[in-house]
Amino acid sequence: MTAISCKNLCKTFQQGDQTVVGLDHVSIEIDSEEVVCLSGPSGSGKTTLLNAMGGLDTPDSGEIRVGDLRVDLLDKGQRADMRLNEIGFVFQAYNLIPVLTAQENIEFVMQVQGVPAELRHQKSLAILQEVGLEGLEDRRPAELSGGQQQRVAVARAIVSEPTLVLADEPTANLDSTSAIQLIELFLELNRKLGITFVIATHDTRVMSYCRRMITMVDGKIVKDVQQDQAPLAASEHNAISQT
Amino acid sequence: MQNADQIRTNALPPLGTLMTLAWRNLWRNHRRTAIMLAAISVGVWAMIFMSALMRGMVDDMLKRGIDQLPGHVQIHNPQFLDDPSIVHSLPEPDSAMQDALNQAAVSKWFSRVKVPAMISSERESRGVMLLGIDPEAERETILNGVELTQGRFLESAGDRGVVLGEKLVQRLETRLGKRVVITSQDPQNNLAEIGLRVIGIYQAELRSQEEQFLFISKQAAQKLLNIEDQVSEVAVFGDDYRDIARVSQHVTAATESWNSRLPAKVEANPWQTINGFLSSSVTVMDGFVLIWIIVVFIALSFGLANTLVMAVFERVREIGLMLALGMRPALVTWQILLESVFLLLLGLLLGNILAVLSIYALADGIDLSGVAQGFEMVGVGNTLVPQLWIKDLLTANAVVILLGLTTSMLPAWRAANYDPVRALSKAT
Numbered sequence: 001m002t003a004i005s006c007k008n009l010c011k012t013f014q015q016g017d018q019t020v021v022g023l024d025h026v027s028i029e030i031d032s033e034e035v036v037c038l039s040g041p042s043g044s045g046k047t048t049l050l051n052a053m054g055g056l057d058t059p060d061s062g063e064i065r066v067g068d069l070r071v072d073l074l075d076k077g078q079r080a081d082m083r084l085n086e087i088g089f090v091f092q093a094y095n096l097i098p099v100l101t102a103q104e105n106i107e108f109v110m111q112v113q114g115v116p117a118e119l120r121h122q123k124s125l126a127i128l129q130e131v132g133l134e135g136l137e138d139r140r141p142a143e144l145s146g147g148q149q150q151r152v153a154v155a156r157a158i159v160s161e162p163t164l165v166l167a168d169e170p171t172a173n174l175d176s177t178s179a180i181q182l183i184e185l186f187l188e189l190n191r192k193l194g195i196t197f198v199i200a201t202h203d204t205r206v207m208s209y210c211r212r213m214i215t216m217v218d219g220k221i222v223k224d225v226q227q228d229q230a231p232l233a234a235s236e237h238n239a240i241s242q243t
Numbered sequence: 244m245q246n247a248d249q250i251r252t253n254a255l256p257p258l259g260t261l262m263t264l265a266w267r268n269l270w271r272n273h274r275r276t277a278i279m280l281a282a283i284s285v286g287v288w289a290m291i292f293m294s295a296l297m298r299g300m301v302d303d304m305l306k307r308g309i310d311q312l313p314g315h316v317q318i319h320n321p322q323f324l325d326d327p328s329i330v331h332s333l334p335e336p337d338s339a340m341q342d343a344l345n346q347a348a349v350s351k352w353f354s355r356v357k358v359p360a361m362i363s364s365e366r367e368s369r370g371v372m373l374l375g376i377d378p379e380a381e382r383e384t385i386l387n388g389v390e391l392t393q394g395r396f397l398e399s400a401g402d403r404g405v406v407l408g409e410k411l412v413q414r415l416e417t418r419l420g421k422r423v424v425i426t427s428q429d430p431q432n433n434l435a436e437i438g439l440r441v442i443g444i445y446q447a448e449l450r451s452q453e454e455q456f457l458f459i460s461k462q463a464a465q466k467l468l469n470i471e472d473q474v475s476e477v478a479v480f481g482d483d484y485r486d487i488a489r490v491s492q493h494v495t496a497a498t499e500s501w502n503s504r505l506p507a508k509v510e511a512n513p514w515q516t517i518n519g520f521l522s523s524s525v526t527v528m529d530g531f532v533l534i535w536i537i538v539v540f541i542a543l544s545f546g547l548a549n550t551l552v553m554a555v556f557e558r559v560r561e562i563g564l565m566l567a568l569g570m571r572p573a574l575v576t577w578q579i580l581l582e583s584v585f586l587l588l589l590g591l592l593l594g595n596i597l598a599v600l601s602i603y604a605l606a607d608g609i610d611l612s613g614v615a616q617g618f619e620m621v622g623v624g625n626t627l628v629p630q631l632w633i634k635d636l637l638t639a640n641a642v643v644i645l646l647g648l649t650t651s652m653l654p655a656w657r658a659a660n661y662d663p664v665r666a667l668s669k670a671t
Contacts, residue, residue: 056567057664077571084569091667095564099267111260112570156568 002065003032003164003196004053009062011048011219022048023059024219030198030212032163035190037210038200045219046200047168053198054087054166055079067163084112088157088195092169096141096149096156103128103137106155113160127155131185147178154182158189167199171206183209261574265581268554279550280590283643286543287594288601290536290639295602295629296609297535301528302630305484307449308521309514313384314353314478315487316494318511323475329358330430332473333509336501343497348490350480353381356464357475360427362407362457364415371411371457373425375464375474378402384480385458393419394443402460404442408453412444419444425459429469437467448625479511487513532635536642543643544650551583551654562658563666572659579658583651584644591640598636602629 006029011022023045030036038046051057052064055071056079064071066086074082083089096105106124115123128137131151141149150170157165167186171179183206186197199206207213208227215223269276309315320331335354336344344352356375361368376385378397386396389408396406405423407415417423419441426436439459447453465471481490491513498511515522555562562575608626 051664054567077573080566080569080571082569083567087569089567091564091567095560095667097264097561097564099264099271104263108260108565109568111257112568112574114257 001032003030003034003067004198005029005063005065006049006053007063009049009052009059009064011045011052011057011059021045021219023052023062026062026216026219026221028214028221028224030196032196033190033194034212035187035197035210036199037207037213038198038216039202039207039213040216040222041202043218044216046216048219049216050166050168050198050200053164054089055082084109085160086162086164088160088162088165090150090153090157090165090167090170092172096152098141101138101140102133102144102148102152105141105152106159109156109160115160123159124155127159130189131155132181145178146173147175147181150174150178150182151185154185154189158193158195161193162195164196164198167197167201169201169203170199171201171203176205179203179205257574261578261581264578265585268558268578269582269585272554272557275550275553276586279546279586280593282543282546283587283590284593284597286539287591287639287643288597290539290643291595291598291631291636292601292629293535294532294635294639295598295631296627297528297532298630298632298635299608299628301524303627304524305521307388307452308518309484313388314476314514315481315484316479316491316511316513317517318477318479318494318498318509319475321508321510324512324517327357327359327475329356329428329468329470329473329475330432332356332430332470332475333477333507334505335472335474336477337504339504340497340501343500344477344479344494346493348481348493350482350490351384352477352479353377353384354461354474354477355381356461356468356470356473358427358464358468360425360457362411362415363424363426364417364421366416367414369411369414369454372455373427373464374456374458375461375467376458377461389445389447389452392444392446394441396443396445397458397460400460400462402442403439403463404459405439406443406445406458407441408456409444409446410450410453411457412441414454417441425457425467427468430473431469433469435467435469437463439463484514533638533642536635536639537646540642540646544646547583547586547647548650548654550586551579551651552657554582555579555654555658558658559661559666559669562661563663563669566661566663567667575659575661576655579655580648580651583647583655587644587647591643595636595640599631602631605629 007027009023009026013020013022026045026049038049040046048057052059053066053071055074059072062072066082069082069086071079071082097108100108103124106127107120110120110123125137128134131154133148133151133155136144136148141152144152150173154170171182174182186199187209189195190197199210201207210227212224212226214221318333320333323331353376355377356373358373360371360373362371376397377400379399382396392409394406397404405425407423412418415423422438422440424436424438426434429435445453461474465473479490479494481487491511494511498509502508565575566572606628608628610625611627612625
């Protein structure tokens with residue numbers, strides 16, 4: 001089943017007098033439970049593509065579907081609701097709300113969704129355990145390390161059980177150990193919960209863990225390959241388990 | 244295919260989350276919040292306290308003005324207000340009218356003669372307002388408003404003395420025990436005069452009152468003016484000059500009934516009709532208080548808007564993050580407005596407490612004797628007692644909340660309209 005599909009996406013930006021091409025007729029299909037890596041040099045269009053997929057930005061032309069939903073046809077409020085309910089985001093710079101504790105940050109999305117307090121509490125504690133932050137629930141972001149903050153961000157992204165997680169350079173500010181722990185966490189969550197991950201990165205450590213790697217240059221997809229050596233995505237893992 | 248309507252939306256905003264965020268964000272910059280709180284508190288204090296001073300001043304002016312009339316509701320010949328001469332007199336209330344005036348709605352009433360007259364000593368003459376009163380009935384009321392400094396007050400209906408103000412005595416260059424001549428006109432426009440001995444000298448807080456009024460007994464006045472059983476006015480008092488609706492209604496009804504027994508009609512008027520200047524001063528003060536409150540708030544609003552703009556500017560990334568995570572722009576607006584509400588409510592609380600304490604501390608009044616002459620020109624006495632009106636308190640609070648929220652709309656709207664992609668790319 002297709003988790004997300006893009007057809008002929010085009011996006012340009014105006015920088016002073018110059019028109020910069022962000023996306024140049026990008027077409028892509030990502031299946032459910034895949035872990036996909038978007039790579040490419042800076043300015044190649046990775047983040048632009050992620051933003052378009054997540055409804056944070058609108059393409060100039062083309063079509064985006066998340067599941068059955070035409071993202072490019074939604075208005076601002078509907079896109080906000082889609083992000084709230086269908087997509088989890090992990091950003092480069094942790095991006096936690098500094099005045100909330102780790103647990104409150106995780107519960108934030110559920111609070112906006114209107115999930116009852118008791119259920120929110122249960123789920124956030126469970127997910128904190130899942131990402132290895134048990135006991136740190138009352139700490140504010142400033143009291144956590146970079147790796148711990150990114151784990152909180154991941155927990156926040158997946159706690160409301162989205163079908164898709166979009167991660168933009170999630171390891172950029174992490175040391176090697178934390179980066180590997182984070183990508184292993186992604187793969188574990190993919191295997192356990194069947195969440196589709198699209199990770200924009202130019203971190204080779206991350207790339208080596210993804211079965212499918214899409215390379216972008218100047219707003220175009222120039223390469224889309226399956227890597228045999230990478231750990232299995234959830235669908236493949238399940239298929240093997242069943243045989 | 245799933246359409247847009249199928250996307251889940253929440254009917255109610257997550258108020259708890261918004262309030263938590265708003266409250267904690269408010270205290271992120273303690274110093275800025277404390278300065279803004281101090282500014283709002285002082286502003287609110289200024290609004291309420293100054294309003295209380297102005298109310299106190301106007302109340303004093305009204306009380307003194309009404310004391311000089313005096314009477315909350317007065318019954319006159321219909322022409323008396325335009326021409327307060329003895330030609331426009333009315334009869335003493337008959338027994339039925341007296342019964343009506345002795346009802347519970349009326350706290351006290353007096354009939355009196357009140358005419359313009361001339362008083363002469365052996366050296367000087369002055370124009371005055373002659374009050375012919377029933378000393379036994381009205382003595383206590385009059386002596387509440389003035390202080391007898393020499394001699395005695397009128398004691399009986401047939402008392403043959405006159406009580407003058409200290410300033411009038413000085414002007415006339417007379418003294419206690421001397422005789423003065425009071426001249427006026429009778430209803431036939433004949434000159435009427437009477438010689439009386441000065442039996443008492445009073446001092447009023449408003450020195451102008453001392454020059455204006457002299458007191459003789461009602462009988463002496465009636466005899467002087469040749470108006471047996473006629474008076475100029477019937478003055479009726481309720482409990483409070485501000486709440487005379489009931490007494491006014493009662494006296495008007497009694498007067499209408501009395502009219503059926505009179506050859507010429509009389510009419511009852513509340514003090515607001517009798518003295519338009521005093522009455523309009525309350526309306527003018529209402530407007531003045533509101534303008535004062537708004538002016539203070541406008542000064543405050545610059546600080547408030549600046550605080551919120553800075554608070555929003557410092558959190559562009561965070562707001563972008565919340566929008567990116569799916570928080571609707573309207574909720575971001577609510578969050579910023581809640582911050583403003585918390586700040587305003589705290590400021591109001593402190594400002595109200597400060598104002599009430601200040602007013603309570605000055606309950607005995609502020610001594611204005613140093614500038615008494617200036618205040619006397621507008622009819623205000625030597626002591627200014629601040630008066631807290633609940634209406635002013637509520638107006639100040641409502642104006643601060645309403646205009647405060649209006650001022651906060653711009654930063655809140657700006658925050659809600661951030662493009663999440665751009666906001667997230669801002670450097671922290």
